[in-house]
Amino acid sequence: MKTSQPLHNALLQPYPVEDHCLVIGGIPLTRLMQRIGRTPFYAYDRRLIRERVSLLRQHLPQGVHLHYAMKANPMPAVVQHLAQLVDGIDVASAGEMKIALDTGITPENISFAGPGKSRQELACAIAAGIVLNIESEQELTAIIELAEQMSLRPKVAIRVNPDFELKSSGMKMGGGAKQFGIDAETVPTILARIARTNIDFEGLHIFSGSQNLKAEAIQESHEKTLQLAVQLTTASPVRVRTINIGGGLGIPYFPGEQPLDLAVIGSNLGKLLAEVAPALPGVRFVMELGRYLVGEAGIYVCKILDKKVSRGQVFLVTDGGLHHHLAASGNFGQVIRKNYPVAIGNKMSMTDTEIVSVVGPLCTPLDLLADRMMLTRAEPGDLVVVFQSGAYGLTASPLAFLGHPAPTEVLV
Ligand SMILES: *Cc1c(COP(=O)(O)O)cnc(C)c1O
Numbered sequence: 001m002k003t004s005q006p007l008h009n010a011l012l013q014p015y016p017v018e019d020h021c022l023v024i025g026g027i028p029l030t031r032l033m034q035r036i037g038r039t040p041f042y043a044y045d046r047r048l049i050r051e052r053v054s055l056l057r058q059h060l061p062q063g064v065h066l067h068y069a070m071k072a073n074p075m076p077a078v079v080q081h082l083a084q085l086v087d088g089i090d091v092a093s094a095g096e097m098k099i100a101l102d103t104g105i106t107p108e109n110i111s112f113a114g115p116g117k118s119r120q121e122l123a124c125a126i127a128a129g130i131v132l133n134i135e136s137e138q139e140l141t142a143i144i145e146l147a148e149q150m151s152l153r154p155k156v157a158i159r160v161n162p163d164f165e166l167k168s169s170g171m172k173m174g175g176g177a178k179q180f181g182i183d184a185e186t187v188p189t190i191l192a193r194i195a196r197t198n199i200d201f202e203g204l205h206i207f208s209g210s211q212n213l214k215a216e217a218i219q220e221s222h223e224k225t226l227q228l229a230v231q232l233t234t235a236s237p238v239r240v241r242t243i244n245i246g247g248g249l250g251i252p253y254f255p256g257e258q259p260l261d262l263a264v265i266g267s268n269l270g271k272l273l274a275e276v277a278p279a280l281p282g283v284r285f286v287m288e289l290g291r292y293l294v295g296e297a298g299i300y301v302c303k304i305l306d307k308k309v310s311r312g313q314v315f316l317v318t319d320g321g322l323h324h325h326l327a328a329s330g331n332f333g334q335v336i337r338k339n340y341p342v343a344i345g346n347k348m349s350m351t352d353t354e355i356v357s358v359v360g361p362l363c364t365p366l367d368l369l370a371d372r373m374m375l376t377r378a379e380p381g382d383l384v385v386v387f388q389s390g391a392y393g394l395t396a397s398p399l400a401f402l403g404h405p406a407p408t409e410v411l412v
Pocket of ligand 1: 069071072090113207209210211246248249288289290291294390397
């Protein structure tokens, strides 16, 4: 079969091609592989990350602070790079907190969210002087006790479980019954309790979901989030300094998905913020993003070890797979498995194509990186590239499964 281009043409555009070889961070892929000395690897492009932040700065309303939710990609070099570009870092464990603090970013600009923080983690965070987003009343009690023992004044924000859900969200993380945050209707009681303590109260954190590609749904979520913020702030006995309106901006993975129009989202948010400004004087607004900042800036690369045909179906067997990249295998929360954009990185834009399945070395049929996809005709030694791999890749994968070595990560 002959076609001039692999699938998902639009998604491959951020990476130039030279002599049929994909170029990332100015380095041809085959050269990068030689430099690393092995496959598989993840490569992240620092220029693409920088450009993504610029795009957000250009379209988001003036004064909205941008935070990086580092669980999307906690590679220390990536976090270090982003620390120079954004206004804060959101962490979800004491381990992530260490990486964030190592960047030299001011502790007040680090916030720690997540249910089930241990006493040890709370104590570390109080000592560090970062903002703790509390997720339960019990957690508040523990913080008050620890603060007393440590003679420190902890910075605390309330993570609110809103009374609405983010429509069309890939992953709902707020609304209804959730393990995250404190139900909106309980927040006034917690605020009253905080008012009776010596806590340094920061504000409210309202995060309702992830991977949203519908501008109207995001708009509606911003509107409801701000309404809720006004309602809670107006009745609050303690001053609300910061309102984190969450993020949830998605990136396109599959055929037919379109990137978000940031201009529309930004201008709408600007209007909404202008409307609520009189009710929220002096409040600082924060937007926290993970996937949107890094997802499109990363690729996963593995090498073809074997090519075999089983009853007419061609299989490319690679040295990488589900254990390194669970999401691309379709097993990270996806309901229906779809192919991530995949290409043969050292044979880009070649006309000789065939329909193949790309599999990994694991002894499970789940270890599938591409299911019957049209790719350039490839042979053992060629490089398979999985795009849109900068977020929820390596650290969201079951690395220990079958005991193969971990992939290398580079920021180029
Ligand atoms: C995971 C998470 C994020 C990041 O979500 P993305 O979809 O990667 O942008 C932001 N905030 C909180 C509280 C999270 O748990």
